[in-house]
Amino acid sequence: MTNADTAGIDNKSATTPESVxxxxxxxxxxxxxxxxxxxxxxxxxxxxLVVLGKSGSGKSVLIKCIVRLxxxxxGSIDVLGSDVGxxxxxxxxxxxxxxxxxxxxxxxxxxMTVKQNLEFPLRRIxxxxxxxxxxxxxxxxxxxxxxxxxxxxxPSQLSGGMRKRISLARTIVVDPLIMLYDEPTTGxxxxxxxxxxxxxxxxxxxxxxxxxxxxxxxxxARMTADRLIMLKDGEVYTEGTINEFDNSTDPxxxxxxx
Amino acid sequence: xENIKKRNPVLKVKSFATVQSIxxxxxxxxxTEKANGFLTEVGNISLFVKQLIKGTFSRNFEFNxxxxxCFEIGNKSLPLIAITGAIMGxxxxxxxxxxxxxFGAVTMLPGxxxxxxxxxxGPVITALICAGKIGSGMGAELGSMKVTEQIDAxxxxxxxxxxxxxxxxxxxxxxxxxxxxxxxxGLGMLGSWIGVNIKGDVNFVLFFSQAFGxxxxxxxxxxxxxxxxxxxxxxxxxxxxGYTAGRGTESVGxxxxxxxxxSSLLVIIVDMIAVQITDILL
Numbered sequence: 026m027t028n029a030d031t032a033g034i035d036n037k038s039a040t041t042p043e044s045v046x047x048x049x050x051x052x053x054x055x056x057x058x059x060x061x062x063x064x065x066x067x068x069x070x071x072x073x074l075v076v077l078g079k080s081g082s083g084k085s086v087l088i089k090c091i092v093r094l095x096x097x098x099x100g101s102i103d104v105l106g107s108d109v110g111x112x113x114x115x116x117x118x119x120x121x122x123x124x125x126x127x128x129x130x131x132x133x134x135x136x137m138t139v140k141q142n143l144e145f146p147l148r149r150i151x152x153x154x155x156x157x158x159x160x161x162x163x164x165x166x167x168x169x170x171x172x173x174x175x176x177x178x179x180p181s182q183l184s185g186g187m188r189k190r191i192s193l194a195r196t197i198v199v200d201p202l203i204m205l206y207d208e209p210t211t212g213x214x215x216x217x218x219x220x221x222x223x224x225x226x227x228x229x230x231x232x233x234x235x236x237x238x239x240x241x242x243x244x245x246a247r248m249t250a251d252r253l254i255m256l257k258d259g260e261v262y263t264e265g266t267i268n269e270f271d272n273s274t275d276p277x278x279x280x281x282x283x
Numbered sequence: 284x285e286n287i288k289k290r291n292p293v294l295k296v297k298s299f300a301t302v303q304s305i306x307x308x309x310x311x312x313x314x315t316e317k318a319n320g321f322l323t324e325v326g327n328i329s330l331f332v333k334q335l336i337k338g339t340f341s342r343n344f345e346f347n348x349x350x351x352x353c354f355e356i357g358n359k360s361l362p363l364i365a366i367t368g369a370i371m372g373x374x375x376x377x378x379x380x381x382x383x384x385x386f387g388a389v390t391m392l393p394g395x396x397x398x399x400x401x402x403x404x405g406p407v408i409t410a411l412i413c414a415g416k417i418g419s420g421m422g423a424e425l426g427s428m429k430v431t432e433q434i435d436a437x438x439x440x441x442x443x444x445x446x447x448x449x450x451x452x453x454x455x456x457x458x459x460x461x462x463x464x465x466x467x468x469g470l471g472m473l474g475s476w477i478g479v480n481i482k483g484d485v486n487f488v489l490f491f492s493q494a495f496g497x498x499x500x501x502x503x504x505x506x507x508x509x510x511x512x513x514x515x516x517x518x519x520x521x522x523x524x525g526y527t528a529g530r531g532t533e534s535v536g537x538x539x540x541x542x543x544x545x546s547s548l549l550v551i552i553v554d555m556i557a558v559q560i561t562d563i564l565l
Contacts, residue, residue: 135431
């Protein structure tokens, strides 16, 4: 049974969307530089929310604050009903088990094979699984990302696109409820970028995840977004659907959606 | 009017005093910042050690990773330690022989070399080599894991990186160093036997009976105890430098380099303290 099952999340039957992440007046500074200023946003169940913005607009900082890789300076982050800032270490670990985080660099463990990379979170989060079930699970997610034959390869033997796929497989192997994608298509060619974007949609469909996708790749945004938010200078500049963004006359949006 | 101002001694003194006080303030600020940086580093290391101790005694010990680290540290350092140990014994014997020959005390050579290698040279040279090999390895590995967000990835998959990466490495280096020291001592003595036989003819059994006739348990014991501390220092410094490395790629090199420098220095300091304590107790 997946986490999604246990939470009783079934998007098809949901009539009113329920928020899984609720951020209110979030502030974060590094020294004198204010990176996030009063950010407020909500992520709804089984929704892909794309956060757009120029480099340095605080997009990555935002999702790192959600999993408390970075502490906040003000405001509140509510994830699945828990206030992230007030969680103790144990509660934080429990909360993180429900969140998958795809890092910009992939962050595969260099000293481990693909199989060991996938087993790493599985052994720690899904302790109920037997060795056989674990093997099956690893094979299943590798098939889902189209890399079933990469099982015994080292990360150094993989291309950029393959690393992203394996990294995605490592994230979904524990059936997270929420996915946070940090620049999933950065550094990839257009064809591989499209494949990753399709994979993000597949993950949403198959694992019933709610996702925040941080990107400045418009094609990725077009393919994956249910709703978009544009950040500018650490603040939410505007919010809408892809059609609204496409047809906007706003100069900043136009510069993105040429 | 301007000329009068320039010539006025009171104004000249005042301006001189202002310039000097500004210079003094700048120096004071720079020194305070330096002292502040040092104290911050000491505080950070203390917090790191506190986390390490907490991680060591918490549940779910990462035993497989600990074994892997023991293999990485112990087995992979063995050839280097073995070669260095043997050469150390050989060179020490060749260098000491002429001096002892002057006093007609060549028969003391095995005993003297044994005492030197067991008490001091074996543990310290092994520790310094390990500071270079293991310390830099840990600094660079953890530093690059930090740069490539692998430590963050570990954290978000609900795994404590301190427990998985740091505790296992520090414990492995603490446990493996005394074993490596024993190897270095053994091979050092073998090198010494070869050195003795270059200009003489002493059989293996006689050499070792002479050598071990001069050393007892209380020569071995303090050396082994301090080797544990050397291992802990190398592990802690290597992991600390790597774990707290910056985000840029250059910080990996900085972490590796500073791990070697600091752990080598601390090995010497720990040795000095250990010698003083041994001297007081025995």
